[in-house]
Structure formats: structure tokens, C-alpha cells
Amino acid sequence: MSTLPEPPGGAAALPEPPLAPSPYSVVARTADTVDTATLVLRPLATDACPPFRPGQFNMVSLLGRGEAAISISGDPDRRGELVHTIRTAGLATQALAAAAPGATVAVRGPYGIGWPIERARGKDVIVIAGGLGLAPLRPLLYELLRHRDRFGRLEVIYGARTPGDLVYYAELQSWRTRTDARFQVTVDAAGREWYGDVGLVTLRIPDARFDGPNAVAYLCGPEIMMRFAAEALEARGVRREEIWVSLERNMKCGIGQCGHCQLGPYLLCRDGPVLGYREVGPLLRVRGL
Amino acid sequence: MDRPALQGPGGPHPDVGRRSVLGRADFSRLLASIRTAGYRIVGPTVRDGAIVYGPIEAESDLPVGWTDRQEAGTYRLERRADGALFGYNVGPHSWKKYLFPSRERLFTAHRKGASFSIDAEPADDAPTAYLGVRACEVAAIRIQDRVFVGGAAVDPGYAARRRRVLLIAVQCAQAGGTCFCVSMGTGPGVTDGFDLALTERIEGDRHEFLVEVGSERGAQVLVGVPLRPADADDVAAMVATVDRTARSMGRTLDQNGIHDLLLGRLDDPEWEKVGERCLACTNCTMACPTCFCHSTEEVPNLDASQVERWRRWDSCFNLGFSELHTGSVRTTIPSRYRQWMTHKLASWFDQFGSSGCVGCGRCITWCPVGIDLTAEVRAIRSNAAAGRPPAAGGSG
Numbered sequence: 001m002s003t004l005p006e007p008p009g010g011a012a013a014l015p016e017p018p019l020a021p022s023p024y025s026v027v028a029r030t031a032d033t034v035d036t037a038t039l040v041l042r043p044l045a046t047d048a049c050p051p052f053r054p055g056q057f058n059m060v061s062l063l064g065r066g067e068a069a070i071s072i073s074g075d076p077d078r079r080g081e082l083v084h085t086i087r088t089a090g091l092a093t094q095a096l097a098a099a100a101p102g103a104t105v106a107v108r109g110p111y112g113i114g115w116p117i118e119r120a121r122g123k124d125v126i127v128i129a130g131g132l133g134l135a136p137l138r139p140l141l142y143e144l145l146r147h148r149d150r151f152g153r154l155e156v157i158y159g160a161r162t163p164g165d166l167v168y169y170a171e172l173q174s175w176r177t178r179t180d181a182r183f184q185v186t187v188d189a190a191g192r193e194w195y196g197d198v199g200l201v202t203l204r205i206p207d208a209r210f211d212g213p214n215a216v217a218y219l220c221g222p223e224i225m226m227r228f229a230a231e232a233l234e235a236r237g238v239r240r241e242e243i244w245v246s247l248e249r250n251m252k253c254g255i256g257q258c259g260h261c262q263l264g265p266y267l268l269c270r271d272g273p274v275l276g277y278r279e280v281g282p283l284l285r286v287r288g289l
Numbered sequence: 290m291d292r293p294a295l296q297g298p299g300g301p302h303p304d305v306g307r308r309s310v311l312g313r314a315d316f317s318r319l320l321a322s323i324r325t326a327g328y329r330i331v332g333p334t335v336r337d338g339a340i341v342y343g344p345i346e347a348e349s350d351l352p353v354g355w356t357d358r359q360e361a362g363t364y365r366l367e368r369r370a371d372g373a374l375f376g377y378n379v380g381p382h383s384w385k386k387y388l389f390p391s392r393e394r395l396f397t398a399h400r401k402g403a404s405f406s407i408d409a410e411p412a413d414d415a416p417t418a419y420l421g422v423r424a425c426e427v428a429a430i431r432i433q434d435r436v437f438v439g440g441a442a443v444d445p446g447y448a449a450r451r452r453r454v455l456l457i458a459v460q461c462a463q464a465g466g467t468c469f470c471v472s473m474g475t476g477p478g479v480t481d482g483f484d485l486a487l488t489e490r491i492e493g494d495r496h497e498f499l500v501e502v503g504s505e506r507g508a509q510v511l512v513g514v515p516l517r518p519a520d521a522d523d524v525a526a527m528v529a530t531v532d533r534t535a536r537s538m539g540r541t542l543d544q545n546g547i548h549d550l551l552l553g554r555l556d557d558p559e560w561e562k563v564g565e566r567c568l569a570c571t572n573c574t575m576a577c578p579t580c581f582c583h584s585t586e587e588v589p590n591l592d593a594s595q596v597e598r599w600r601r602w603d604s605c606f607n608l609g610f611s612e613l614h615t616g617s618v619r620t621t622i623p624s625r626y627r628q629w630m631t632h633k634l635a636s637w638f639d640q641f642g643s644s645g646c647v648g649c650g651r652c653i654t655w656c657p658v659g660i661d662l663t664a665e666v667r668a669i670r671s672n673a674a675a676g677r678p679p680a681a682g683g684s685g
Contacts, residue, residue: 019395019598023404044404063398063405064589064596089614104403222615250612252585252600255442256640259582260603260610262632264552265639270440286555288624 019253021061021106022046024082026099032085032167036132037097038073041082041105048079054139055114055246055274059254060084061106062099066092069251069261069269071136072110076143082107085135085167111254112273115140115218115244124152124210126238128201128229130221131160134167136246136273137220145181152215154181155208159201159225162187163194182209201225205232212237219277220246223284230277243277264289304508306501309516310523311487313496316374317348318514323418326510328455331387332420333380338366340380342387345420352377359466359539359650362659372496375421375489378465379649383578384419384426385433388450391602395446395585398596405596412449418510422458422483424476425468425647429578430456431482435641436581455506458483462530466539467650469663473542475647477534485510488527499527540650542663543670547644550673551635551666555627558677559668564623566658571604573652573660574629579645582610605629630662 074083252258256270470476484507584603611618637645
């Protein structure tokens with residue numbers, strides 16, 4: 001073997017495995033809906049969590065039960081904890097959503113490109129979320145509210161199927177008391193106990209308070225919701241290149257190598273999950289892409 | 290990782306580019322020298338009616354005197370009239386089975402109280418000589434290099450194996466029925482990215498190999514192997530061989546404007562038509578030397594005190610490949626065929642800077658119903674030229 005010349009780059013040590021997770025401990029669990037829970041995690045191997053940008057995601061696993069891509073939902077300034085809101089979909093998320101305080105969770109990341117928050121400086125901001133789509137937008141909201149003076153009006157429209165499907169319910173209550181931002185919450189269907197709005201989020205857009213040509217919009221929710229919301233925003237004069245969407249696809253690696261998260265030319269884990277509506281809008285209209 | 294030519298302090302190794310001739314009788318001396326230098330050898334061998342890649346202990350393990358006949362959905366081995374060592378084209382295997390194994394453990398996690406620790410997988414970096422790598426396969430390896438070690442994240446297992454490869458290329462002396470490397474600009478001549486390149490020459494009683502040195506490590510394994518310097522006739526014969534192969538390609542694929550053509554025809558009626566024939570069996574993606582899609586799974590021991598994470602090849606033709614909480618994104622076979630072909634021939638450029646196709650023809654040969662992607666491209670091109678409208682309801 002000593003006769004083998006070293007390849008280009010010499011005998012440099014190989015890189016650390018990018019796929020190795022770190023241990024975290026569940027310190028709190030809140031049931032948001034019947035199938036969705038929010039976990040607060042603390043790192044066990046380090047003092048602080050790796051820094052993240054709003055809109056990024058982690059690969060999370062209750063070891064032995066499989067891994068899932070989960071967006072980060074906490075405050076980027078609170079480096080001591082990591083917050084994930086997890087909906088039960090398959091075996092991996094079922095195990096995670098049921099994880100009790102004290103459980104050990106394996107986390108790697110953060111991955112992906114987050115919300116281009118700097119584009120909103122000096123402009124009106126519209127945040128539109130559908131269902132669990134509020135989860136990757138919450139870190140953005142923390143940033144926007146923390147630096148409230150850097151932006152114009154802040155208009156948040158959040159919709160869910162029923163009142164029971166709203167996540168971060170207590171926080172929504174407190175946000176709705178703010179005078180420096182308007183939070184509209186609407187549901188598709190509700191019983192008599194609900195005295196909020198009923199109807200699609202898109203119906204709230206025509207009367208929302210923002211100056212379209214001078215606004216930036218951040219959207220996350222079902223693709224069909226984002227399409228119609230984007231159209232309603234454009235009808236209000238929002239420029240297509242100022243509409244940003246966070247997309248979801250199956251992900252196995254998070255580093256652009258497993259091929260699962262393709263949407264046309266994009267690898268969502270690497271090029272997204274946040275992408276410009278100008279680029280992906282046409283792709284969202286193609287069925288089965 | 291586009292590998293530049295190996296350079297010493299004073300530029301390329303003086304032997305790089307040197308051409309010599311190895312007699313057939315001394316071929317085993319080359320194998321012995323490779324082994325003495327510390328490499329195990331893998332290469333083509335006959336198994337189960339096909340030429341596949343496996344360990345090469347002696348030159349008799351090579352498909353001596355065999356050739357293959359390939360057409361859409363057809364692969365047959367036949368005897369040659371001569372004793373050529375490399376008188377065939379590529380079979381169902383590709384080198385990705387070594388560099389990117391179909392199953393690979395990524396790490397093992399050991400629970401320790403409330404926490405766990407990670408044991409990285411020890412790198413399997415045994416020096417390995419790949420004997421008989423065709424031009425299209427050199428191109429395919431470089432395409433997978435860009436996926437696994439060319440981006441921001443480097444796959445440690447792939448990198449460890451890749452850096453220990455002695456790549457011995459062979460220039461094809463004949464084209465197969467499903468070959469179209471000329472269209473893809475990847476062959477049949479091997480121009481770079483090799484340690485040694487062989488061209489087999491059989492004329493009458495003459496049976497020898499022109500050997501070109503591509504790197505310092507290639508030059509090293511030639512030390513002690515009986516060679517004579519190549520003369521102008523040897524080089525002319527090599528050029529003629531490659532030219533003859535280039536002129537006899539079994540297939541062509543018009544690459545002109547293919548990125549915009551395919552991505553602009555996502556609603557082409559051809560997707561529905563080919564989807565009626567496609568079985569979604571995943572053969573094309575398994576045989577493809579560049580398809581890299583994979584899945585991961587976690588394997589716990591009985592008390593879950595130890596959990597292994599494995600990755601295995603996956604295919605965009607599987608229903609579960611695109612699964613989300615709402616179900617699969619690509620529920621229909623036409624949408625999955627469209628994903629595979631547009632990725633391979635078009636969006637690969639956006640993602641990794643080149644086509645994902647090298648023109649090896651494996652997906653055509655090994656398709657059980659004989660779907661030919663070169664014919665599919667022609668059909669879509671002709672629909673585009675005719676301004677044919679999309680199928681009702683679009684594809685997918």
C-alpha cells in the first residue's frame with residue numbers, strides 16, 4: 001500500500017460524516033392538535049444549538065424509528081433550545097410527535113435556505129400560513145417582531161381547516177393583542193363555539209392592509225393554498241419576485257444527494273425549501289411533478 | 290470532484306501521456322504488477338449469461354472470446370471468432386456498485402444513558418483497480434463524483450473509496466446496439482480521468498494492447514511490465530479503432546436544446562403514451578451508472594440500545610419515493626417516467642452542471658418492455674415541431 005501515491009489533495013483527513021446526528025433531550029411537549037405536537041429540545045452534547053436561519057429545517061429521528069425532515073419553529077435568538085412542531089404522518093413522525101419529556105432525539109442540520117428576510121426591510125410584510133405551514137414561519141415572525149421598526153406594516157393571515165387544527169393557539173391569542181401587527185385567523189369550518197372568521201385565507205387578502213407594489217410576502221401551506229394566495233397577492237399589486245414560498249417534498253438526506261426532494265430543476269433541501277414564486281409558480285401548476 | 294491530472298512539483302508526471310504496447314502474452318504480467326502494487330482487481334466476468342463486474346484473480350476470469358448483442362429489451366452473450374479480452378460493451382452492472390454500494394451502513398448509534406454516541410462507519414478504502422472501464426463509464430463516475438463529493442457536503446464513504454481507485458480504462462473497439470456515447474460526448478475514446486487506458490488490437494496473428502499512461506499511479510504499476518514503445522502505426526491503429534466505433538453507434542440522441550425542450554414539454558402527450566408501456570420496475574434506474582437516488586432506514590437491535598442507519602438504492606419509479614403526509618406526489622407512472630427522463634437529460638444540468646446521461650444504453654437494453662429513451666426524445670421533439678397540444682388533463 002505504501003507504493004500508492006496519494007490522490008490530489010494529499011493525505012488530508014476525510015471530512016466528518018455529514019449525516020451523523022447529535023443527541024438532544026425532550027424538555028417539553030405541547031400537544032397542538034390531535035395529531036401534532038411541539039417539542040422543545042436541549043442539546044446533550046453541546047451547550048448551544050447550531051445557529052439557524054428562519055425557514056431552515058433539521059433531520060430529526062427518535063433513534064430506531066426513522067428520520068424525517070422537520071422545519072425549525074423556535075426563536076433563532078434562543079440558542080439553548082431547539083423547537084420542532086411535528087405532525088403524525090408516518091412511523092418516524094408518529095414516534096416523534098409522541099415523544100415525552102426525557103426522551104432522546106437525534107438531530108442533524110440545519111439544512112436548506114431560509115426566508116430572505118432582508119428583502120422586507122422598509123417594506124410592508126404579508127405572512128400567509130395554512131395549517132402546519134405556520135411552523136416554518138414562526139421563526140420569521142419572531143425576527144420580524146423583534147426588529148419591528150425595520151419593516152412597514154405587518155399583516156399575518158393564518159388559516160386552518162377547523163379551530164382544532166390551529167397550532168400555537170396560546171401564542172396566536174397573544175399576538176392578536178399586538179397593536180404593531182395584525183394577525184387574522186380564519187378556519188374553513190367551525191362549530192358554534194368559534195367566533196372567529198370562517199373562510200379561505202385567500203379571501204382575507206383583498207382587504208388586508210399593505211401597499212402591494214411595496215410589499216414582500218412569505219407563504220407556507222398546502223401548495224394549492226399558496227398558488228391561490230399568490231394570485232390574490234399579485235392582484236393586489238405585489239410583485240411576483242417578492243412572493244416567497246416554502247415547499248415540502250420527501251427528504252432522506254438533507255444535503256442534495258438522495259434525490260427525493262426534486263421539484264423540476266430544484267433540490268428543495270439544497271436550493272430551498274424557500275424559493276421564489278416567480279421561479280416555482282409555474283412548476284406548482286404541473287400535476288405530479 | 291473533477292480530478293485534475295496528477296501533478297508533481299514540476300508539472301505533470303513525465304510519464305503521463307506515454308504510450309506503449311503490451312503483448313497479449315504479457316497481459317497477465319500487467320495484472321500481477323497491479324496486484325503487487327497493493328490493489329485488488331475488479332473487472333468484467335461472465336456470470337448468469339451476462340458480463341458483470343466481479344473479482345478478477347486471473348486473466349481467465351475475464352470474458353475471453355465473448356461478446357454481447359444488445360437491443361432494446363434484449364441482451365445475449367455470443368462467442369467471438371477471436372480471443373479478445375474486451376470485445377463487448379457494458380453489461381447490467383456499473384462501477385457504482387463499488388463506489389456507491391446498493392446497501393451501505395452510514396453509522397451505528399450506541400445509547401449511553403439518556404444520550405447516545407455515534408460510531409462512524411470505518412472507511413472501506415482498500416486500494417482497488419477497476420479494470421476495463423469504458424469511456425461512458427469514466428464519464429459516469431465523474432458525474433457521480435459531482436453528486437457525492439463535488440458539492441458542499443462530501444460523502445465520506447464514497448470519497449474514501451474513490452481516492453483509492455486505480456482506473457484502467459478500455460477504449461471500445463466496437464459499439465453496442467444501444468450505445469450512443471457519441472451523442473452524449475462521452476466516448477468512445479477515453480480522453481482523461483484514467484490512470485491507464487488500454488486499446489485492444491487484434492489483426493491476424495497480432496494481439497496486443499496499446500497502453501496510455503494517464504497518471505503517476507498508472508505509470509507506477511507499469512514498472513517491470515514488458516512493454517515496447519508505441520510507434521506511429523500503433524497510434525494510427527488506435528485512432529482508427531476509436532473512429533470505427535464512433536461511426537457504428539447503435540443509437541443517437543439529439544442533444545440540441547434538450548434542456549428547454551423537455552422542461553418546456555412537461556405536458557407532452559408522449560408521457561402518457563410511454564407510461565402505458567412502462568412497468569415502473571426500476572430496472573433502468575438500477576442499471577444506470579449515474580442514478581444516485583437512495584433512501585435511508587434505521588435498524589435497531591432488539592432492545593434498541595444500538596441503532597444502525599443504512600442507506601440503499603431507491604428509484605423515482607417507486608410510488609413511495611415521493612411520499613408526503615398527503616400521499617405520493619407522483620401517483621401515476623407517466624409522472625414518474627417524466628421525472629426520471631427530465632431529470633436525467635435536463636434538470637441534471639441545473640442541479641449538477643452536466644447531463645445525467647452518458648449514452649451507455651443500459652436503460653434501453655435492460656428495460657423489460659424495450660422502452661428506448663432516444664426514441665422518447667425523438668417523439669417529444671417531433672410533437673414539439675408539430676406544435677402538438679398537450680394531452681387532455683395534462684400528464685401526471
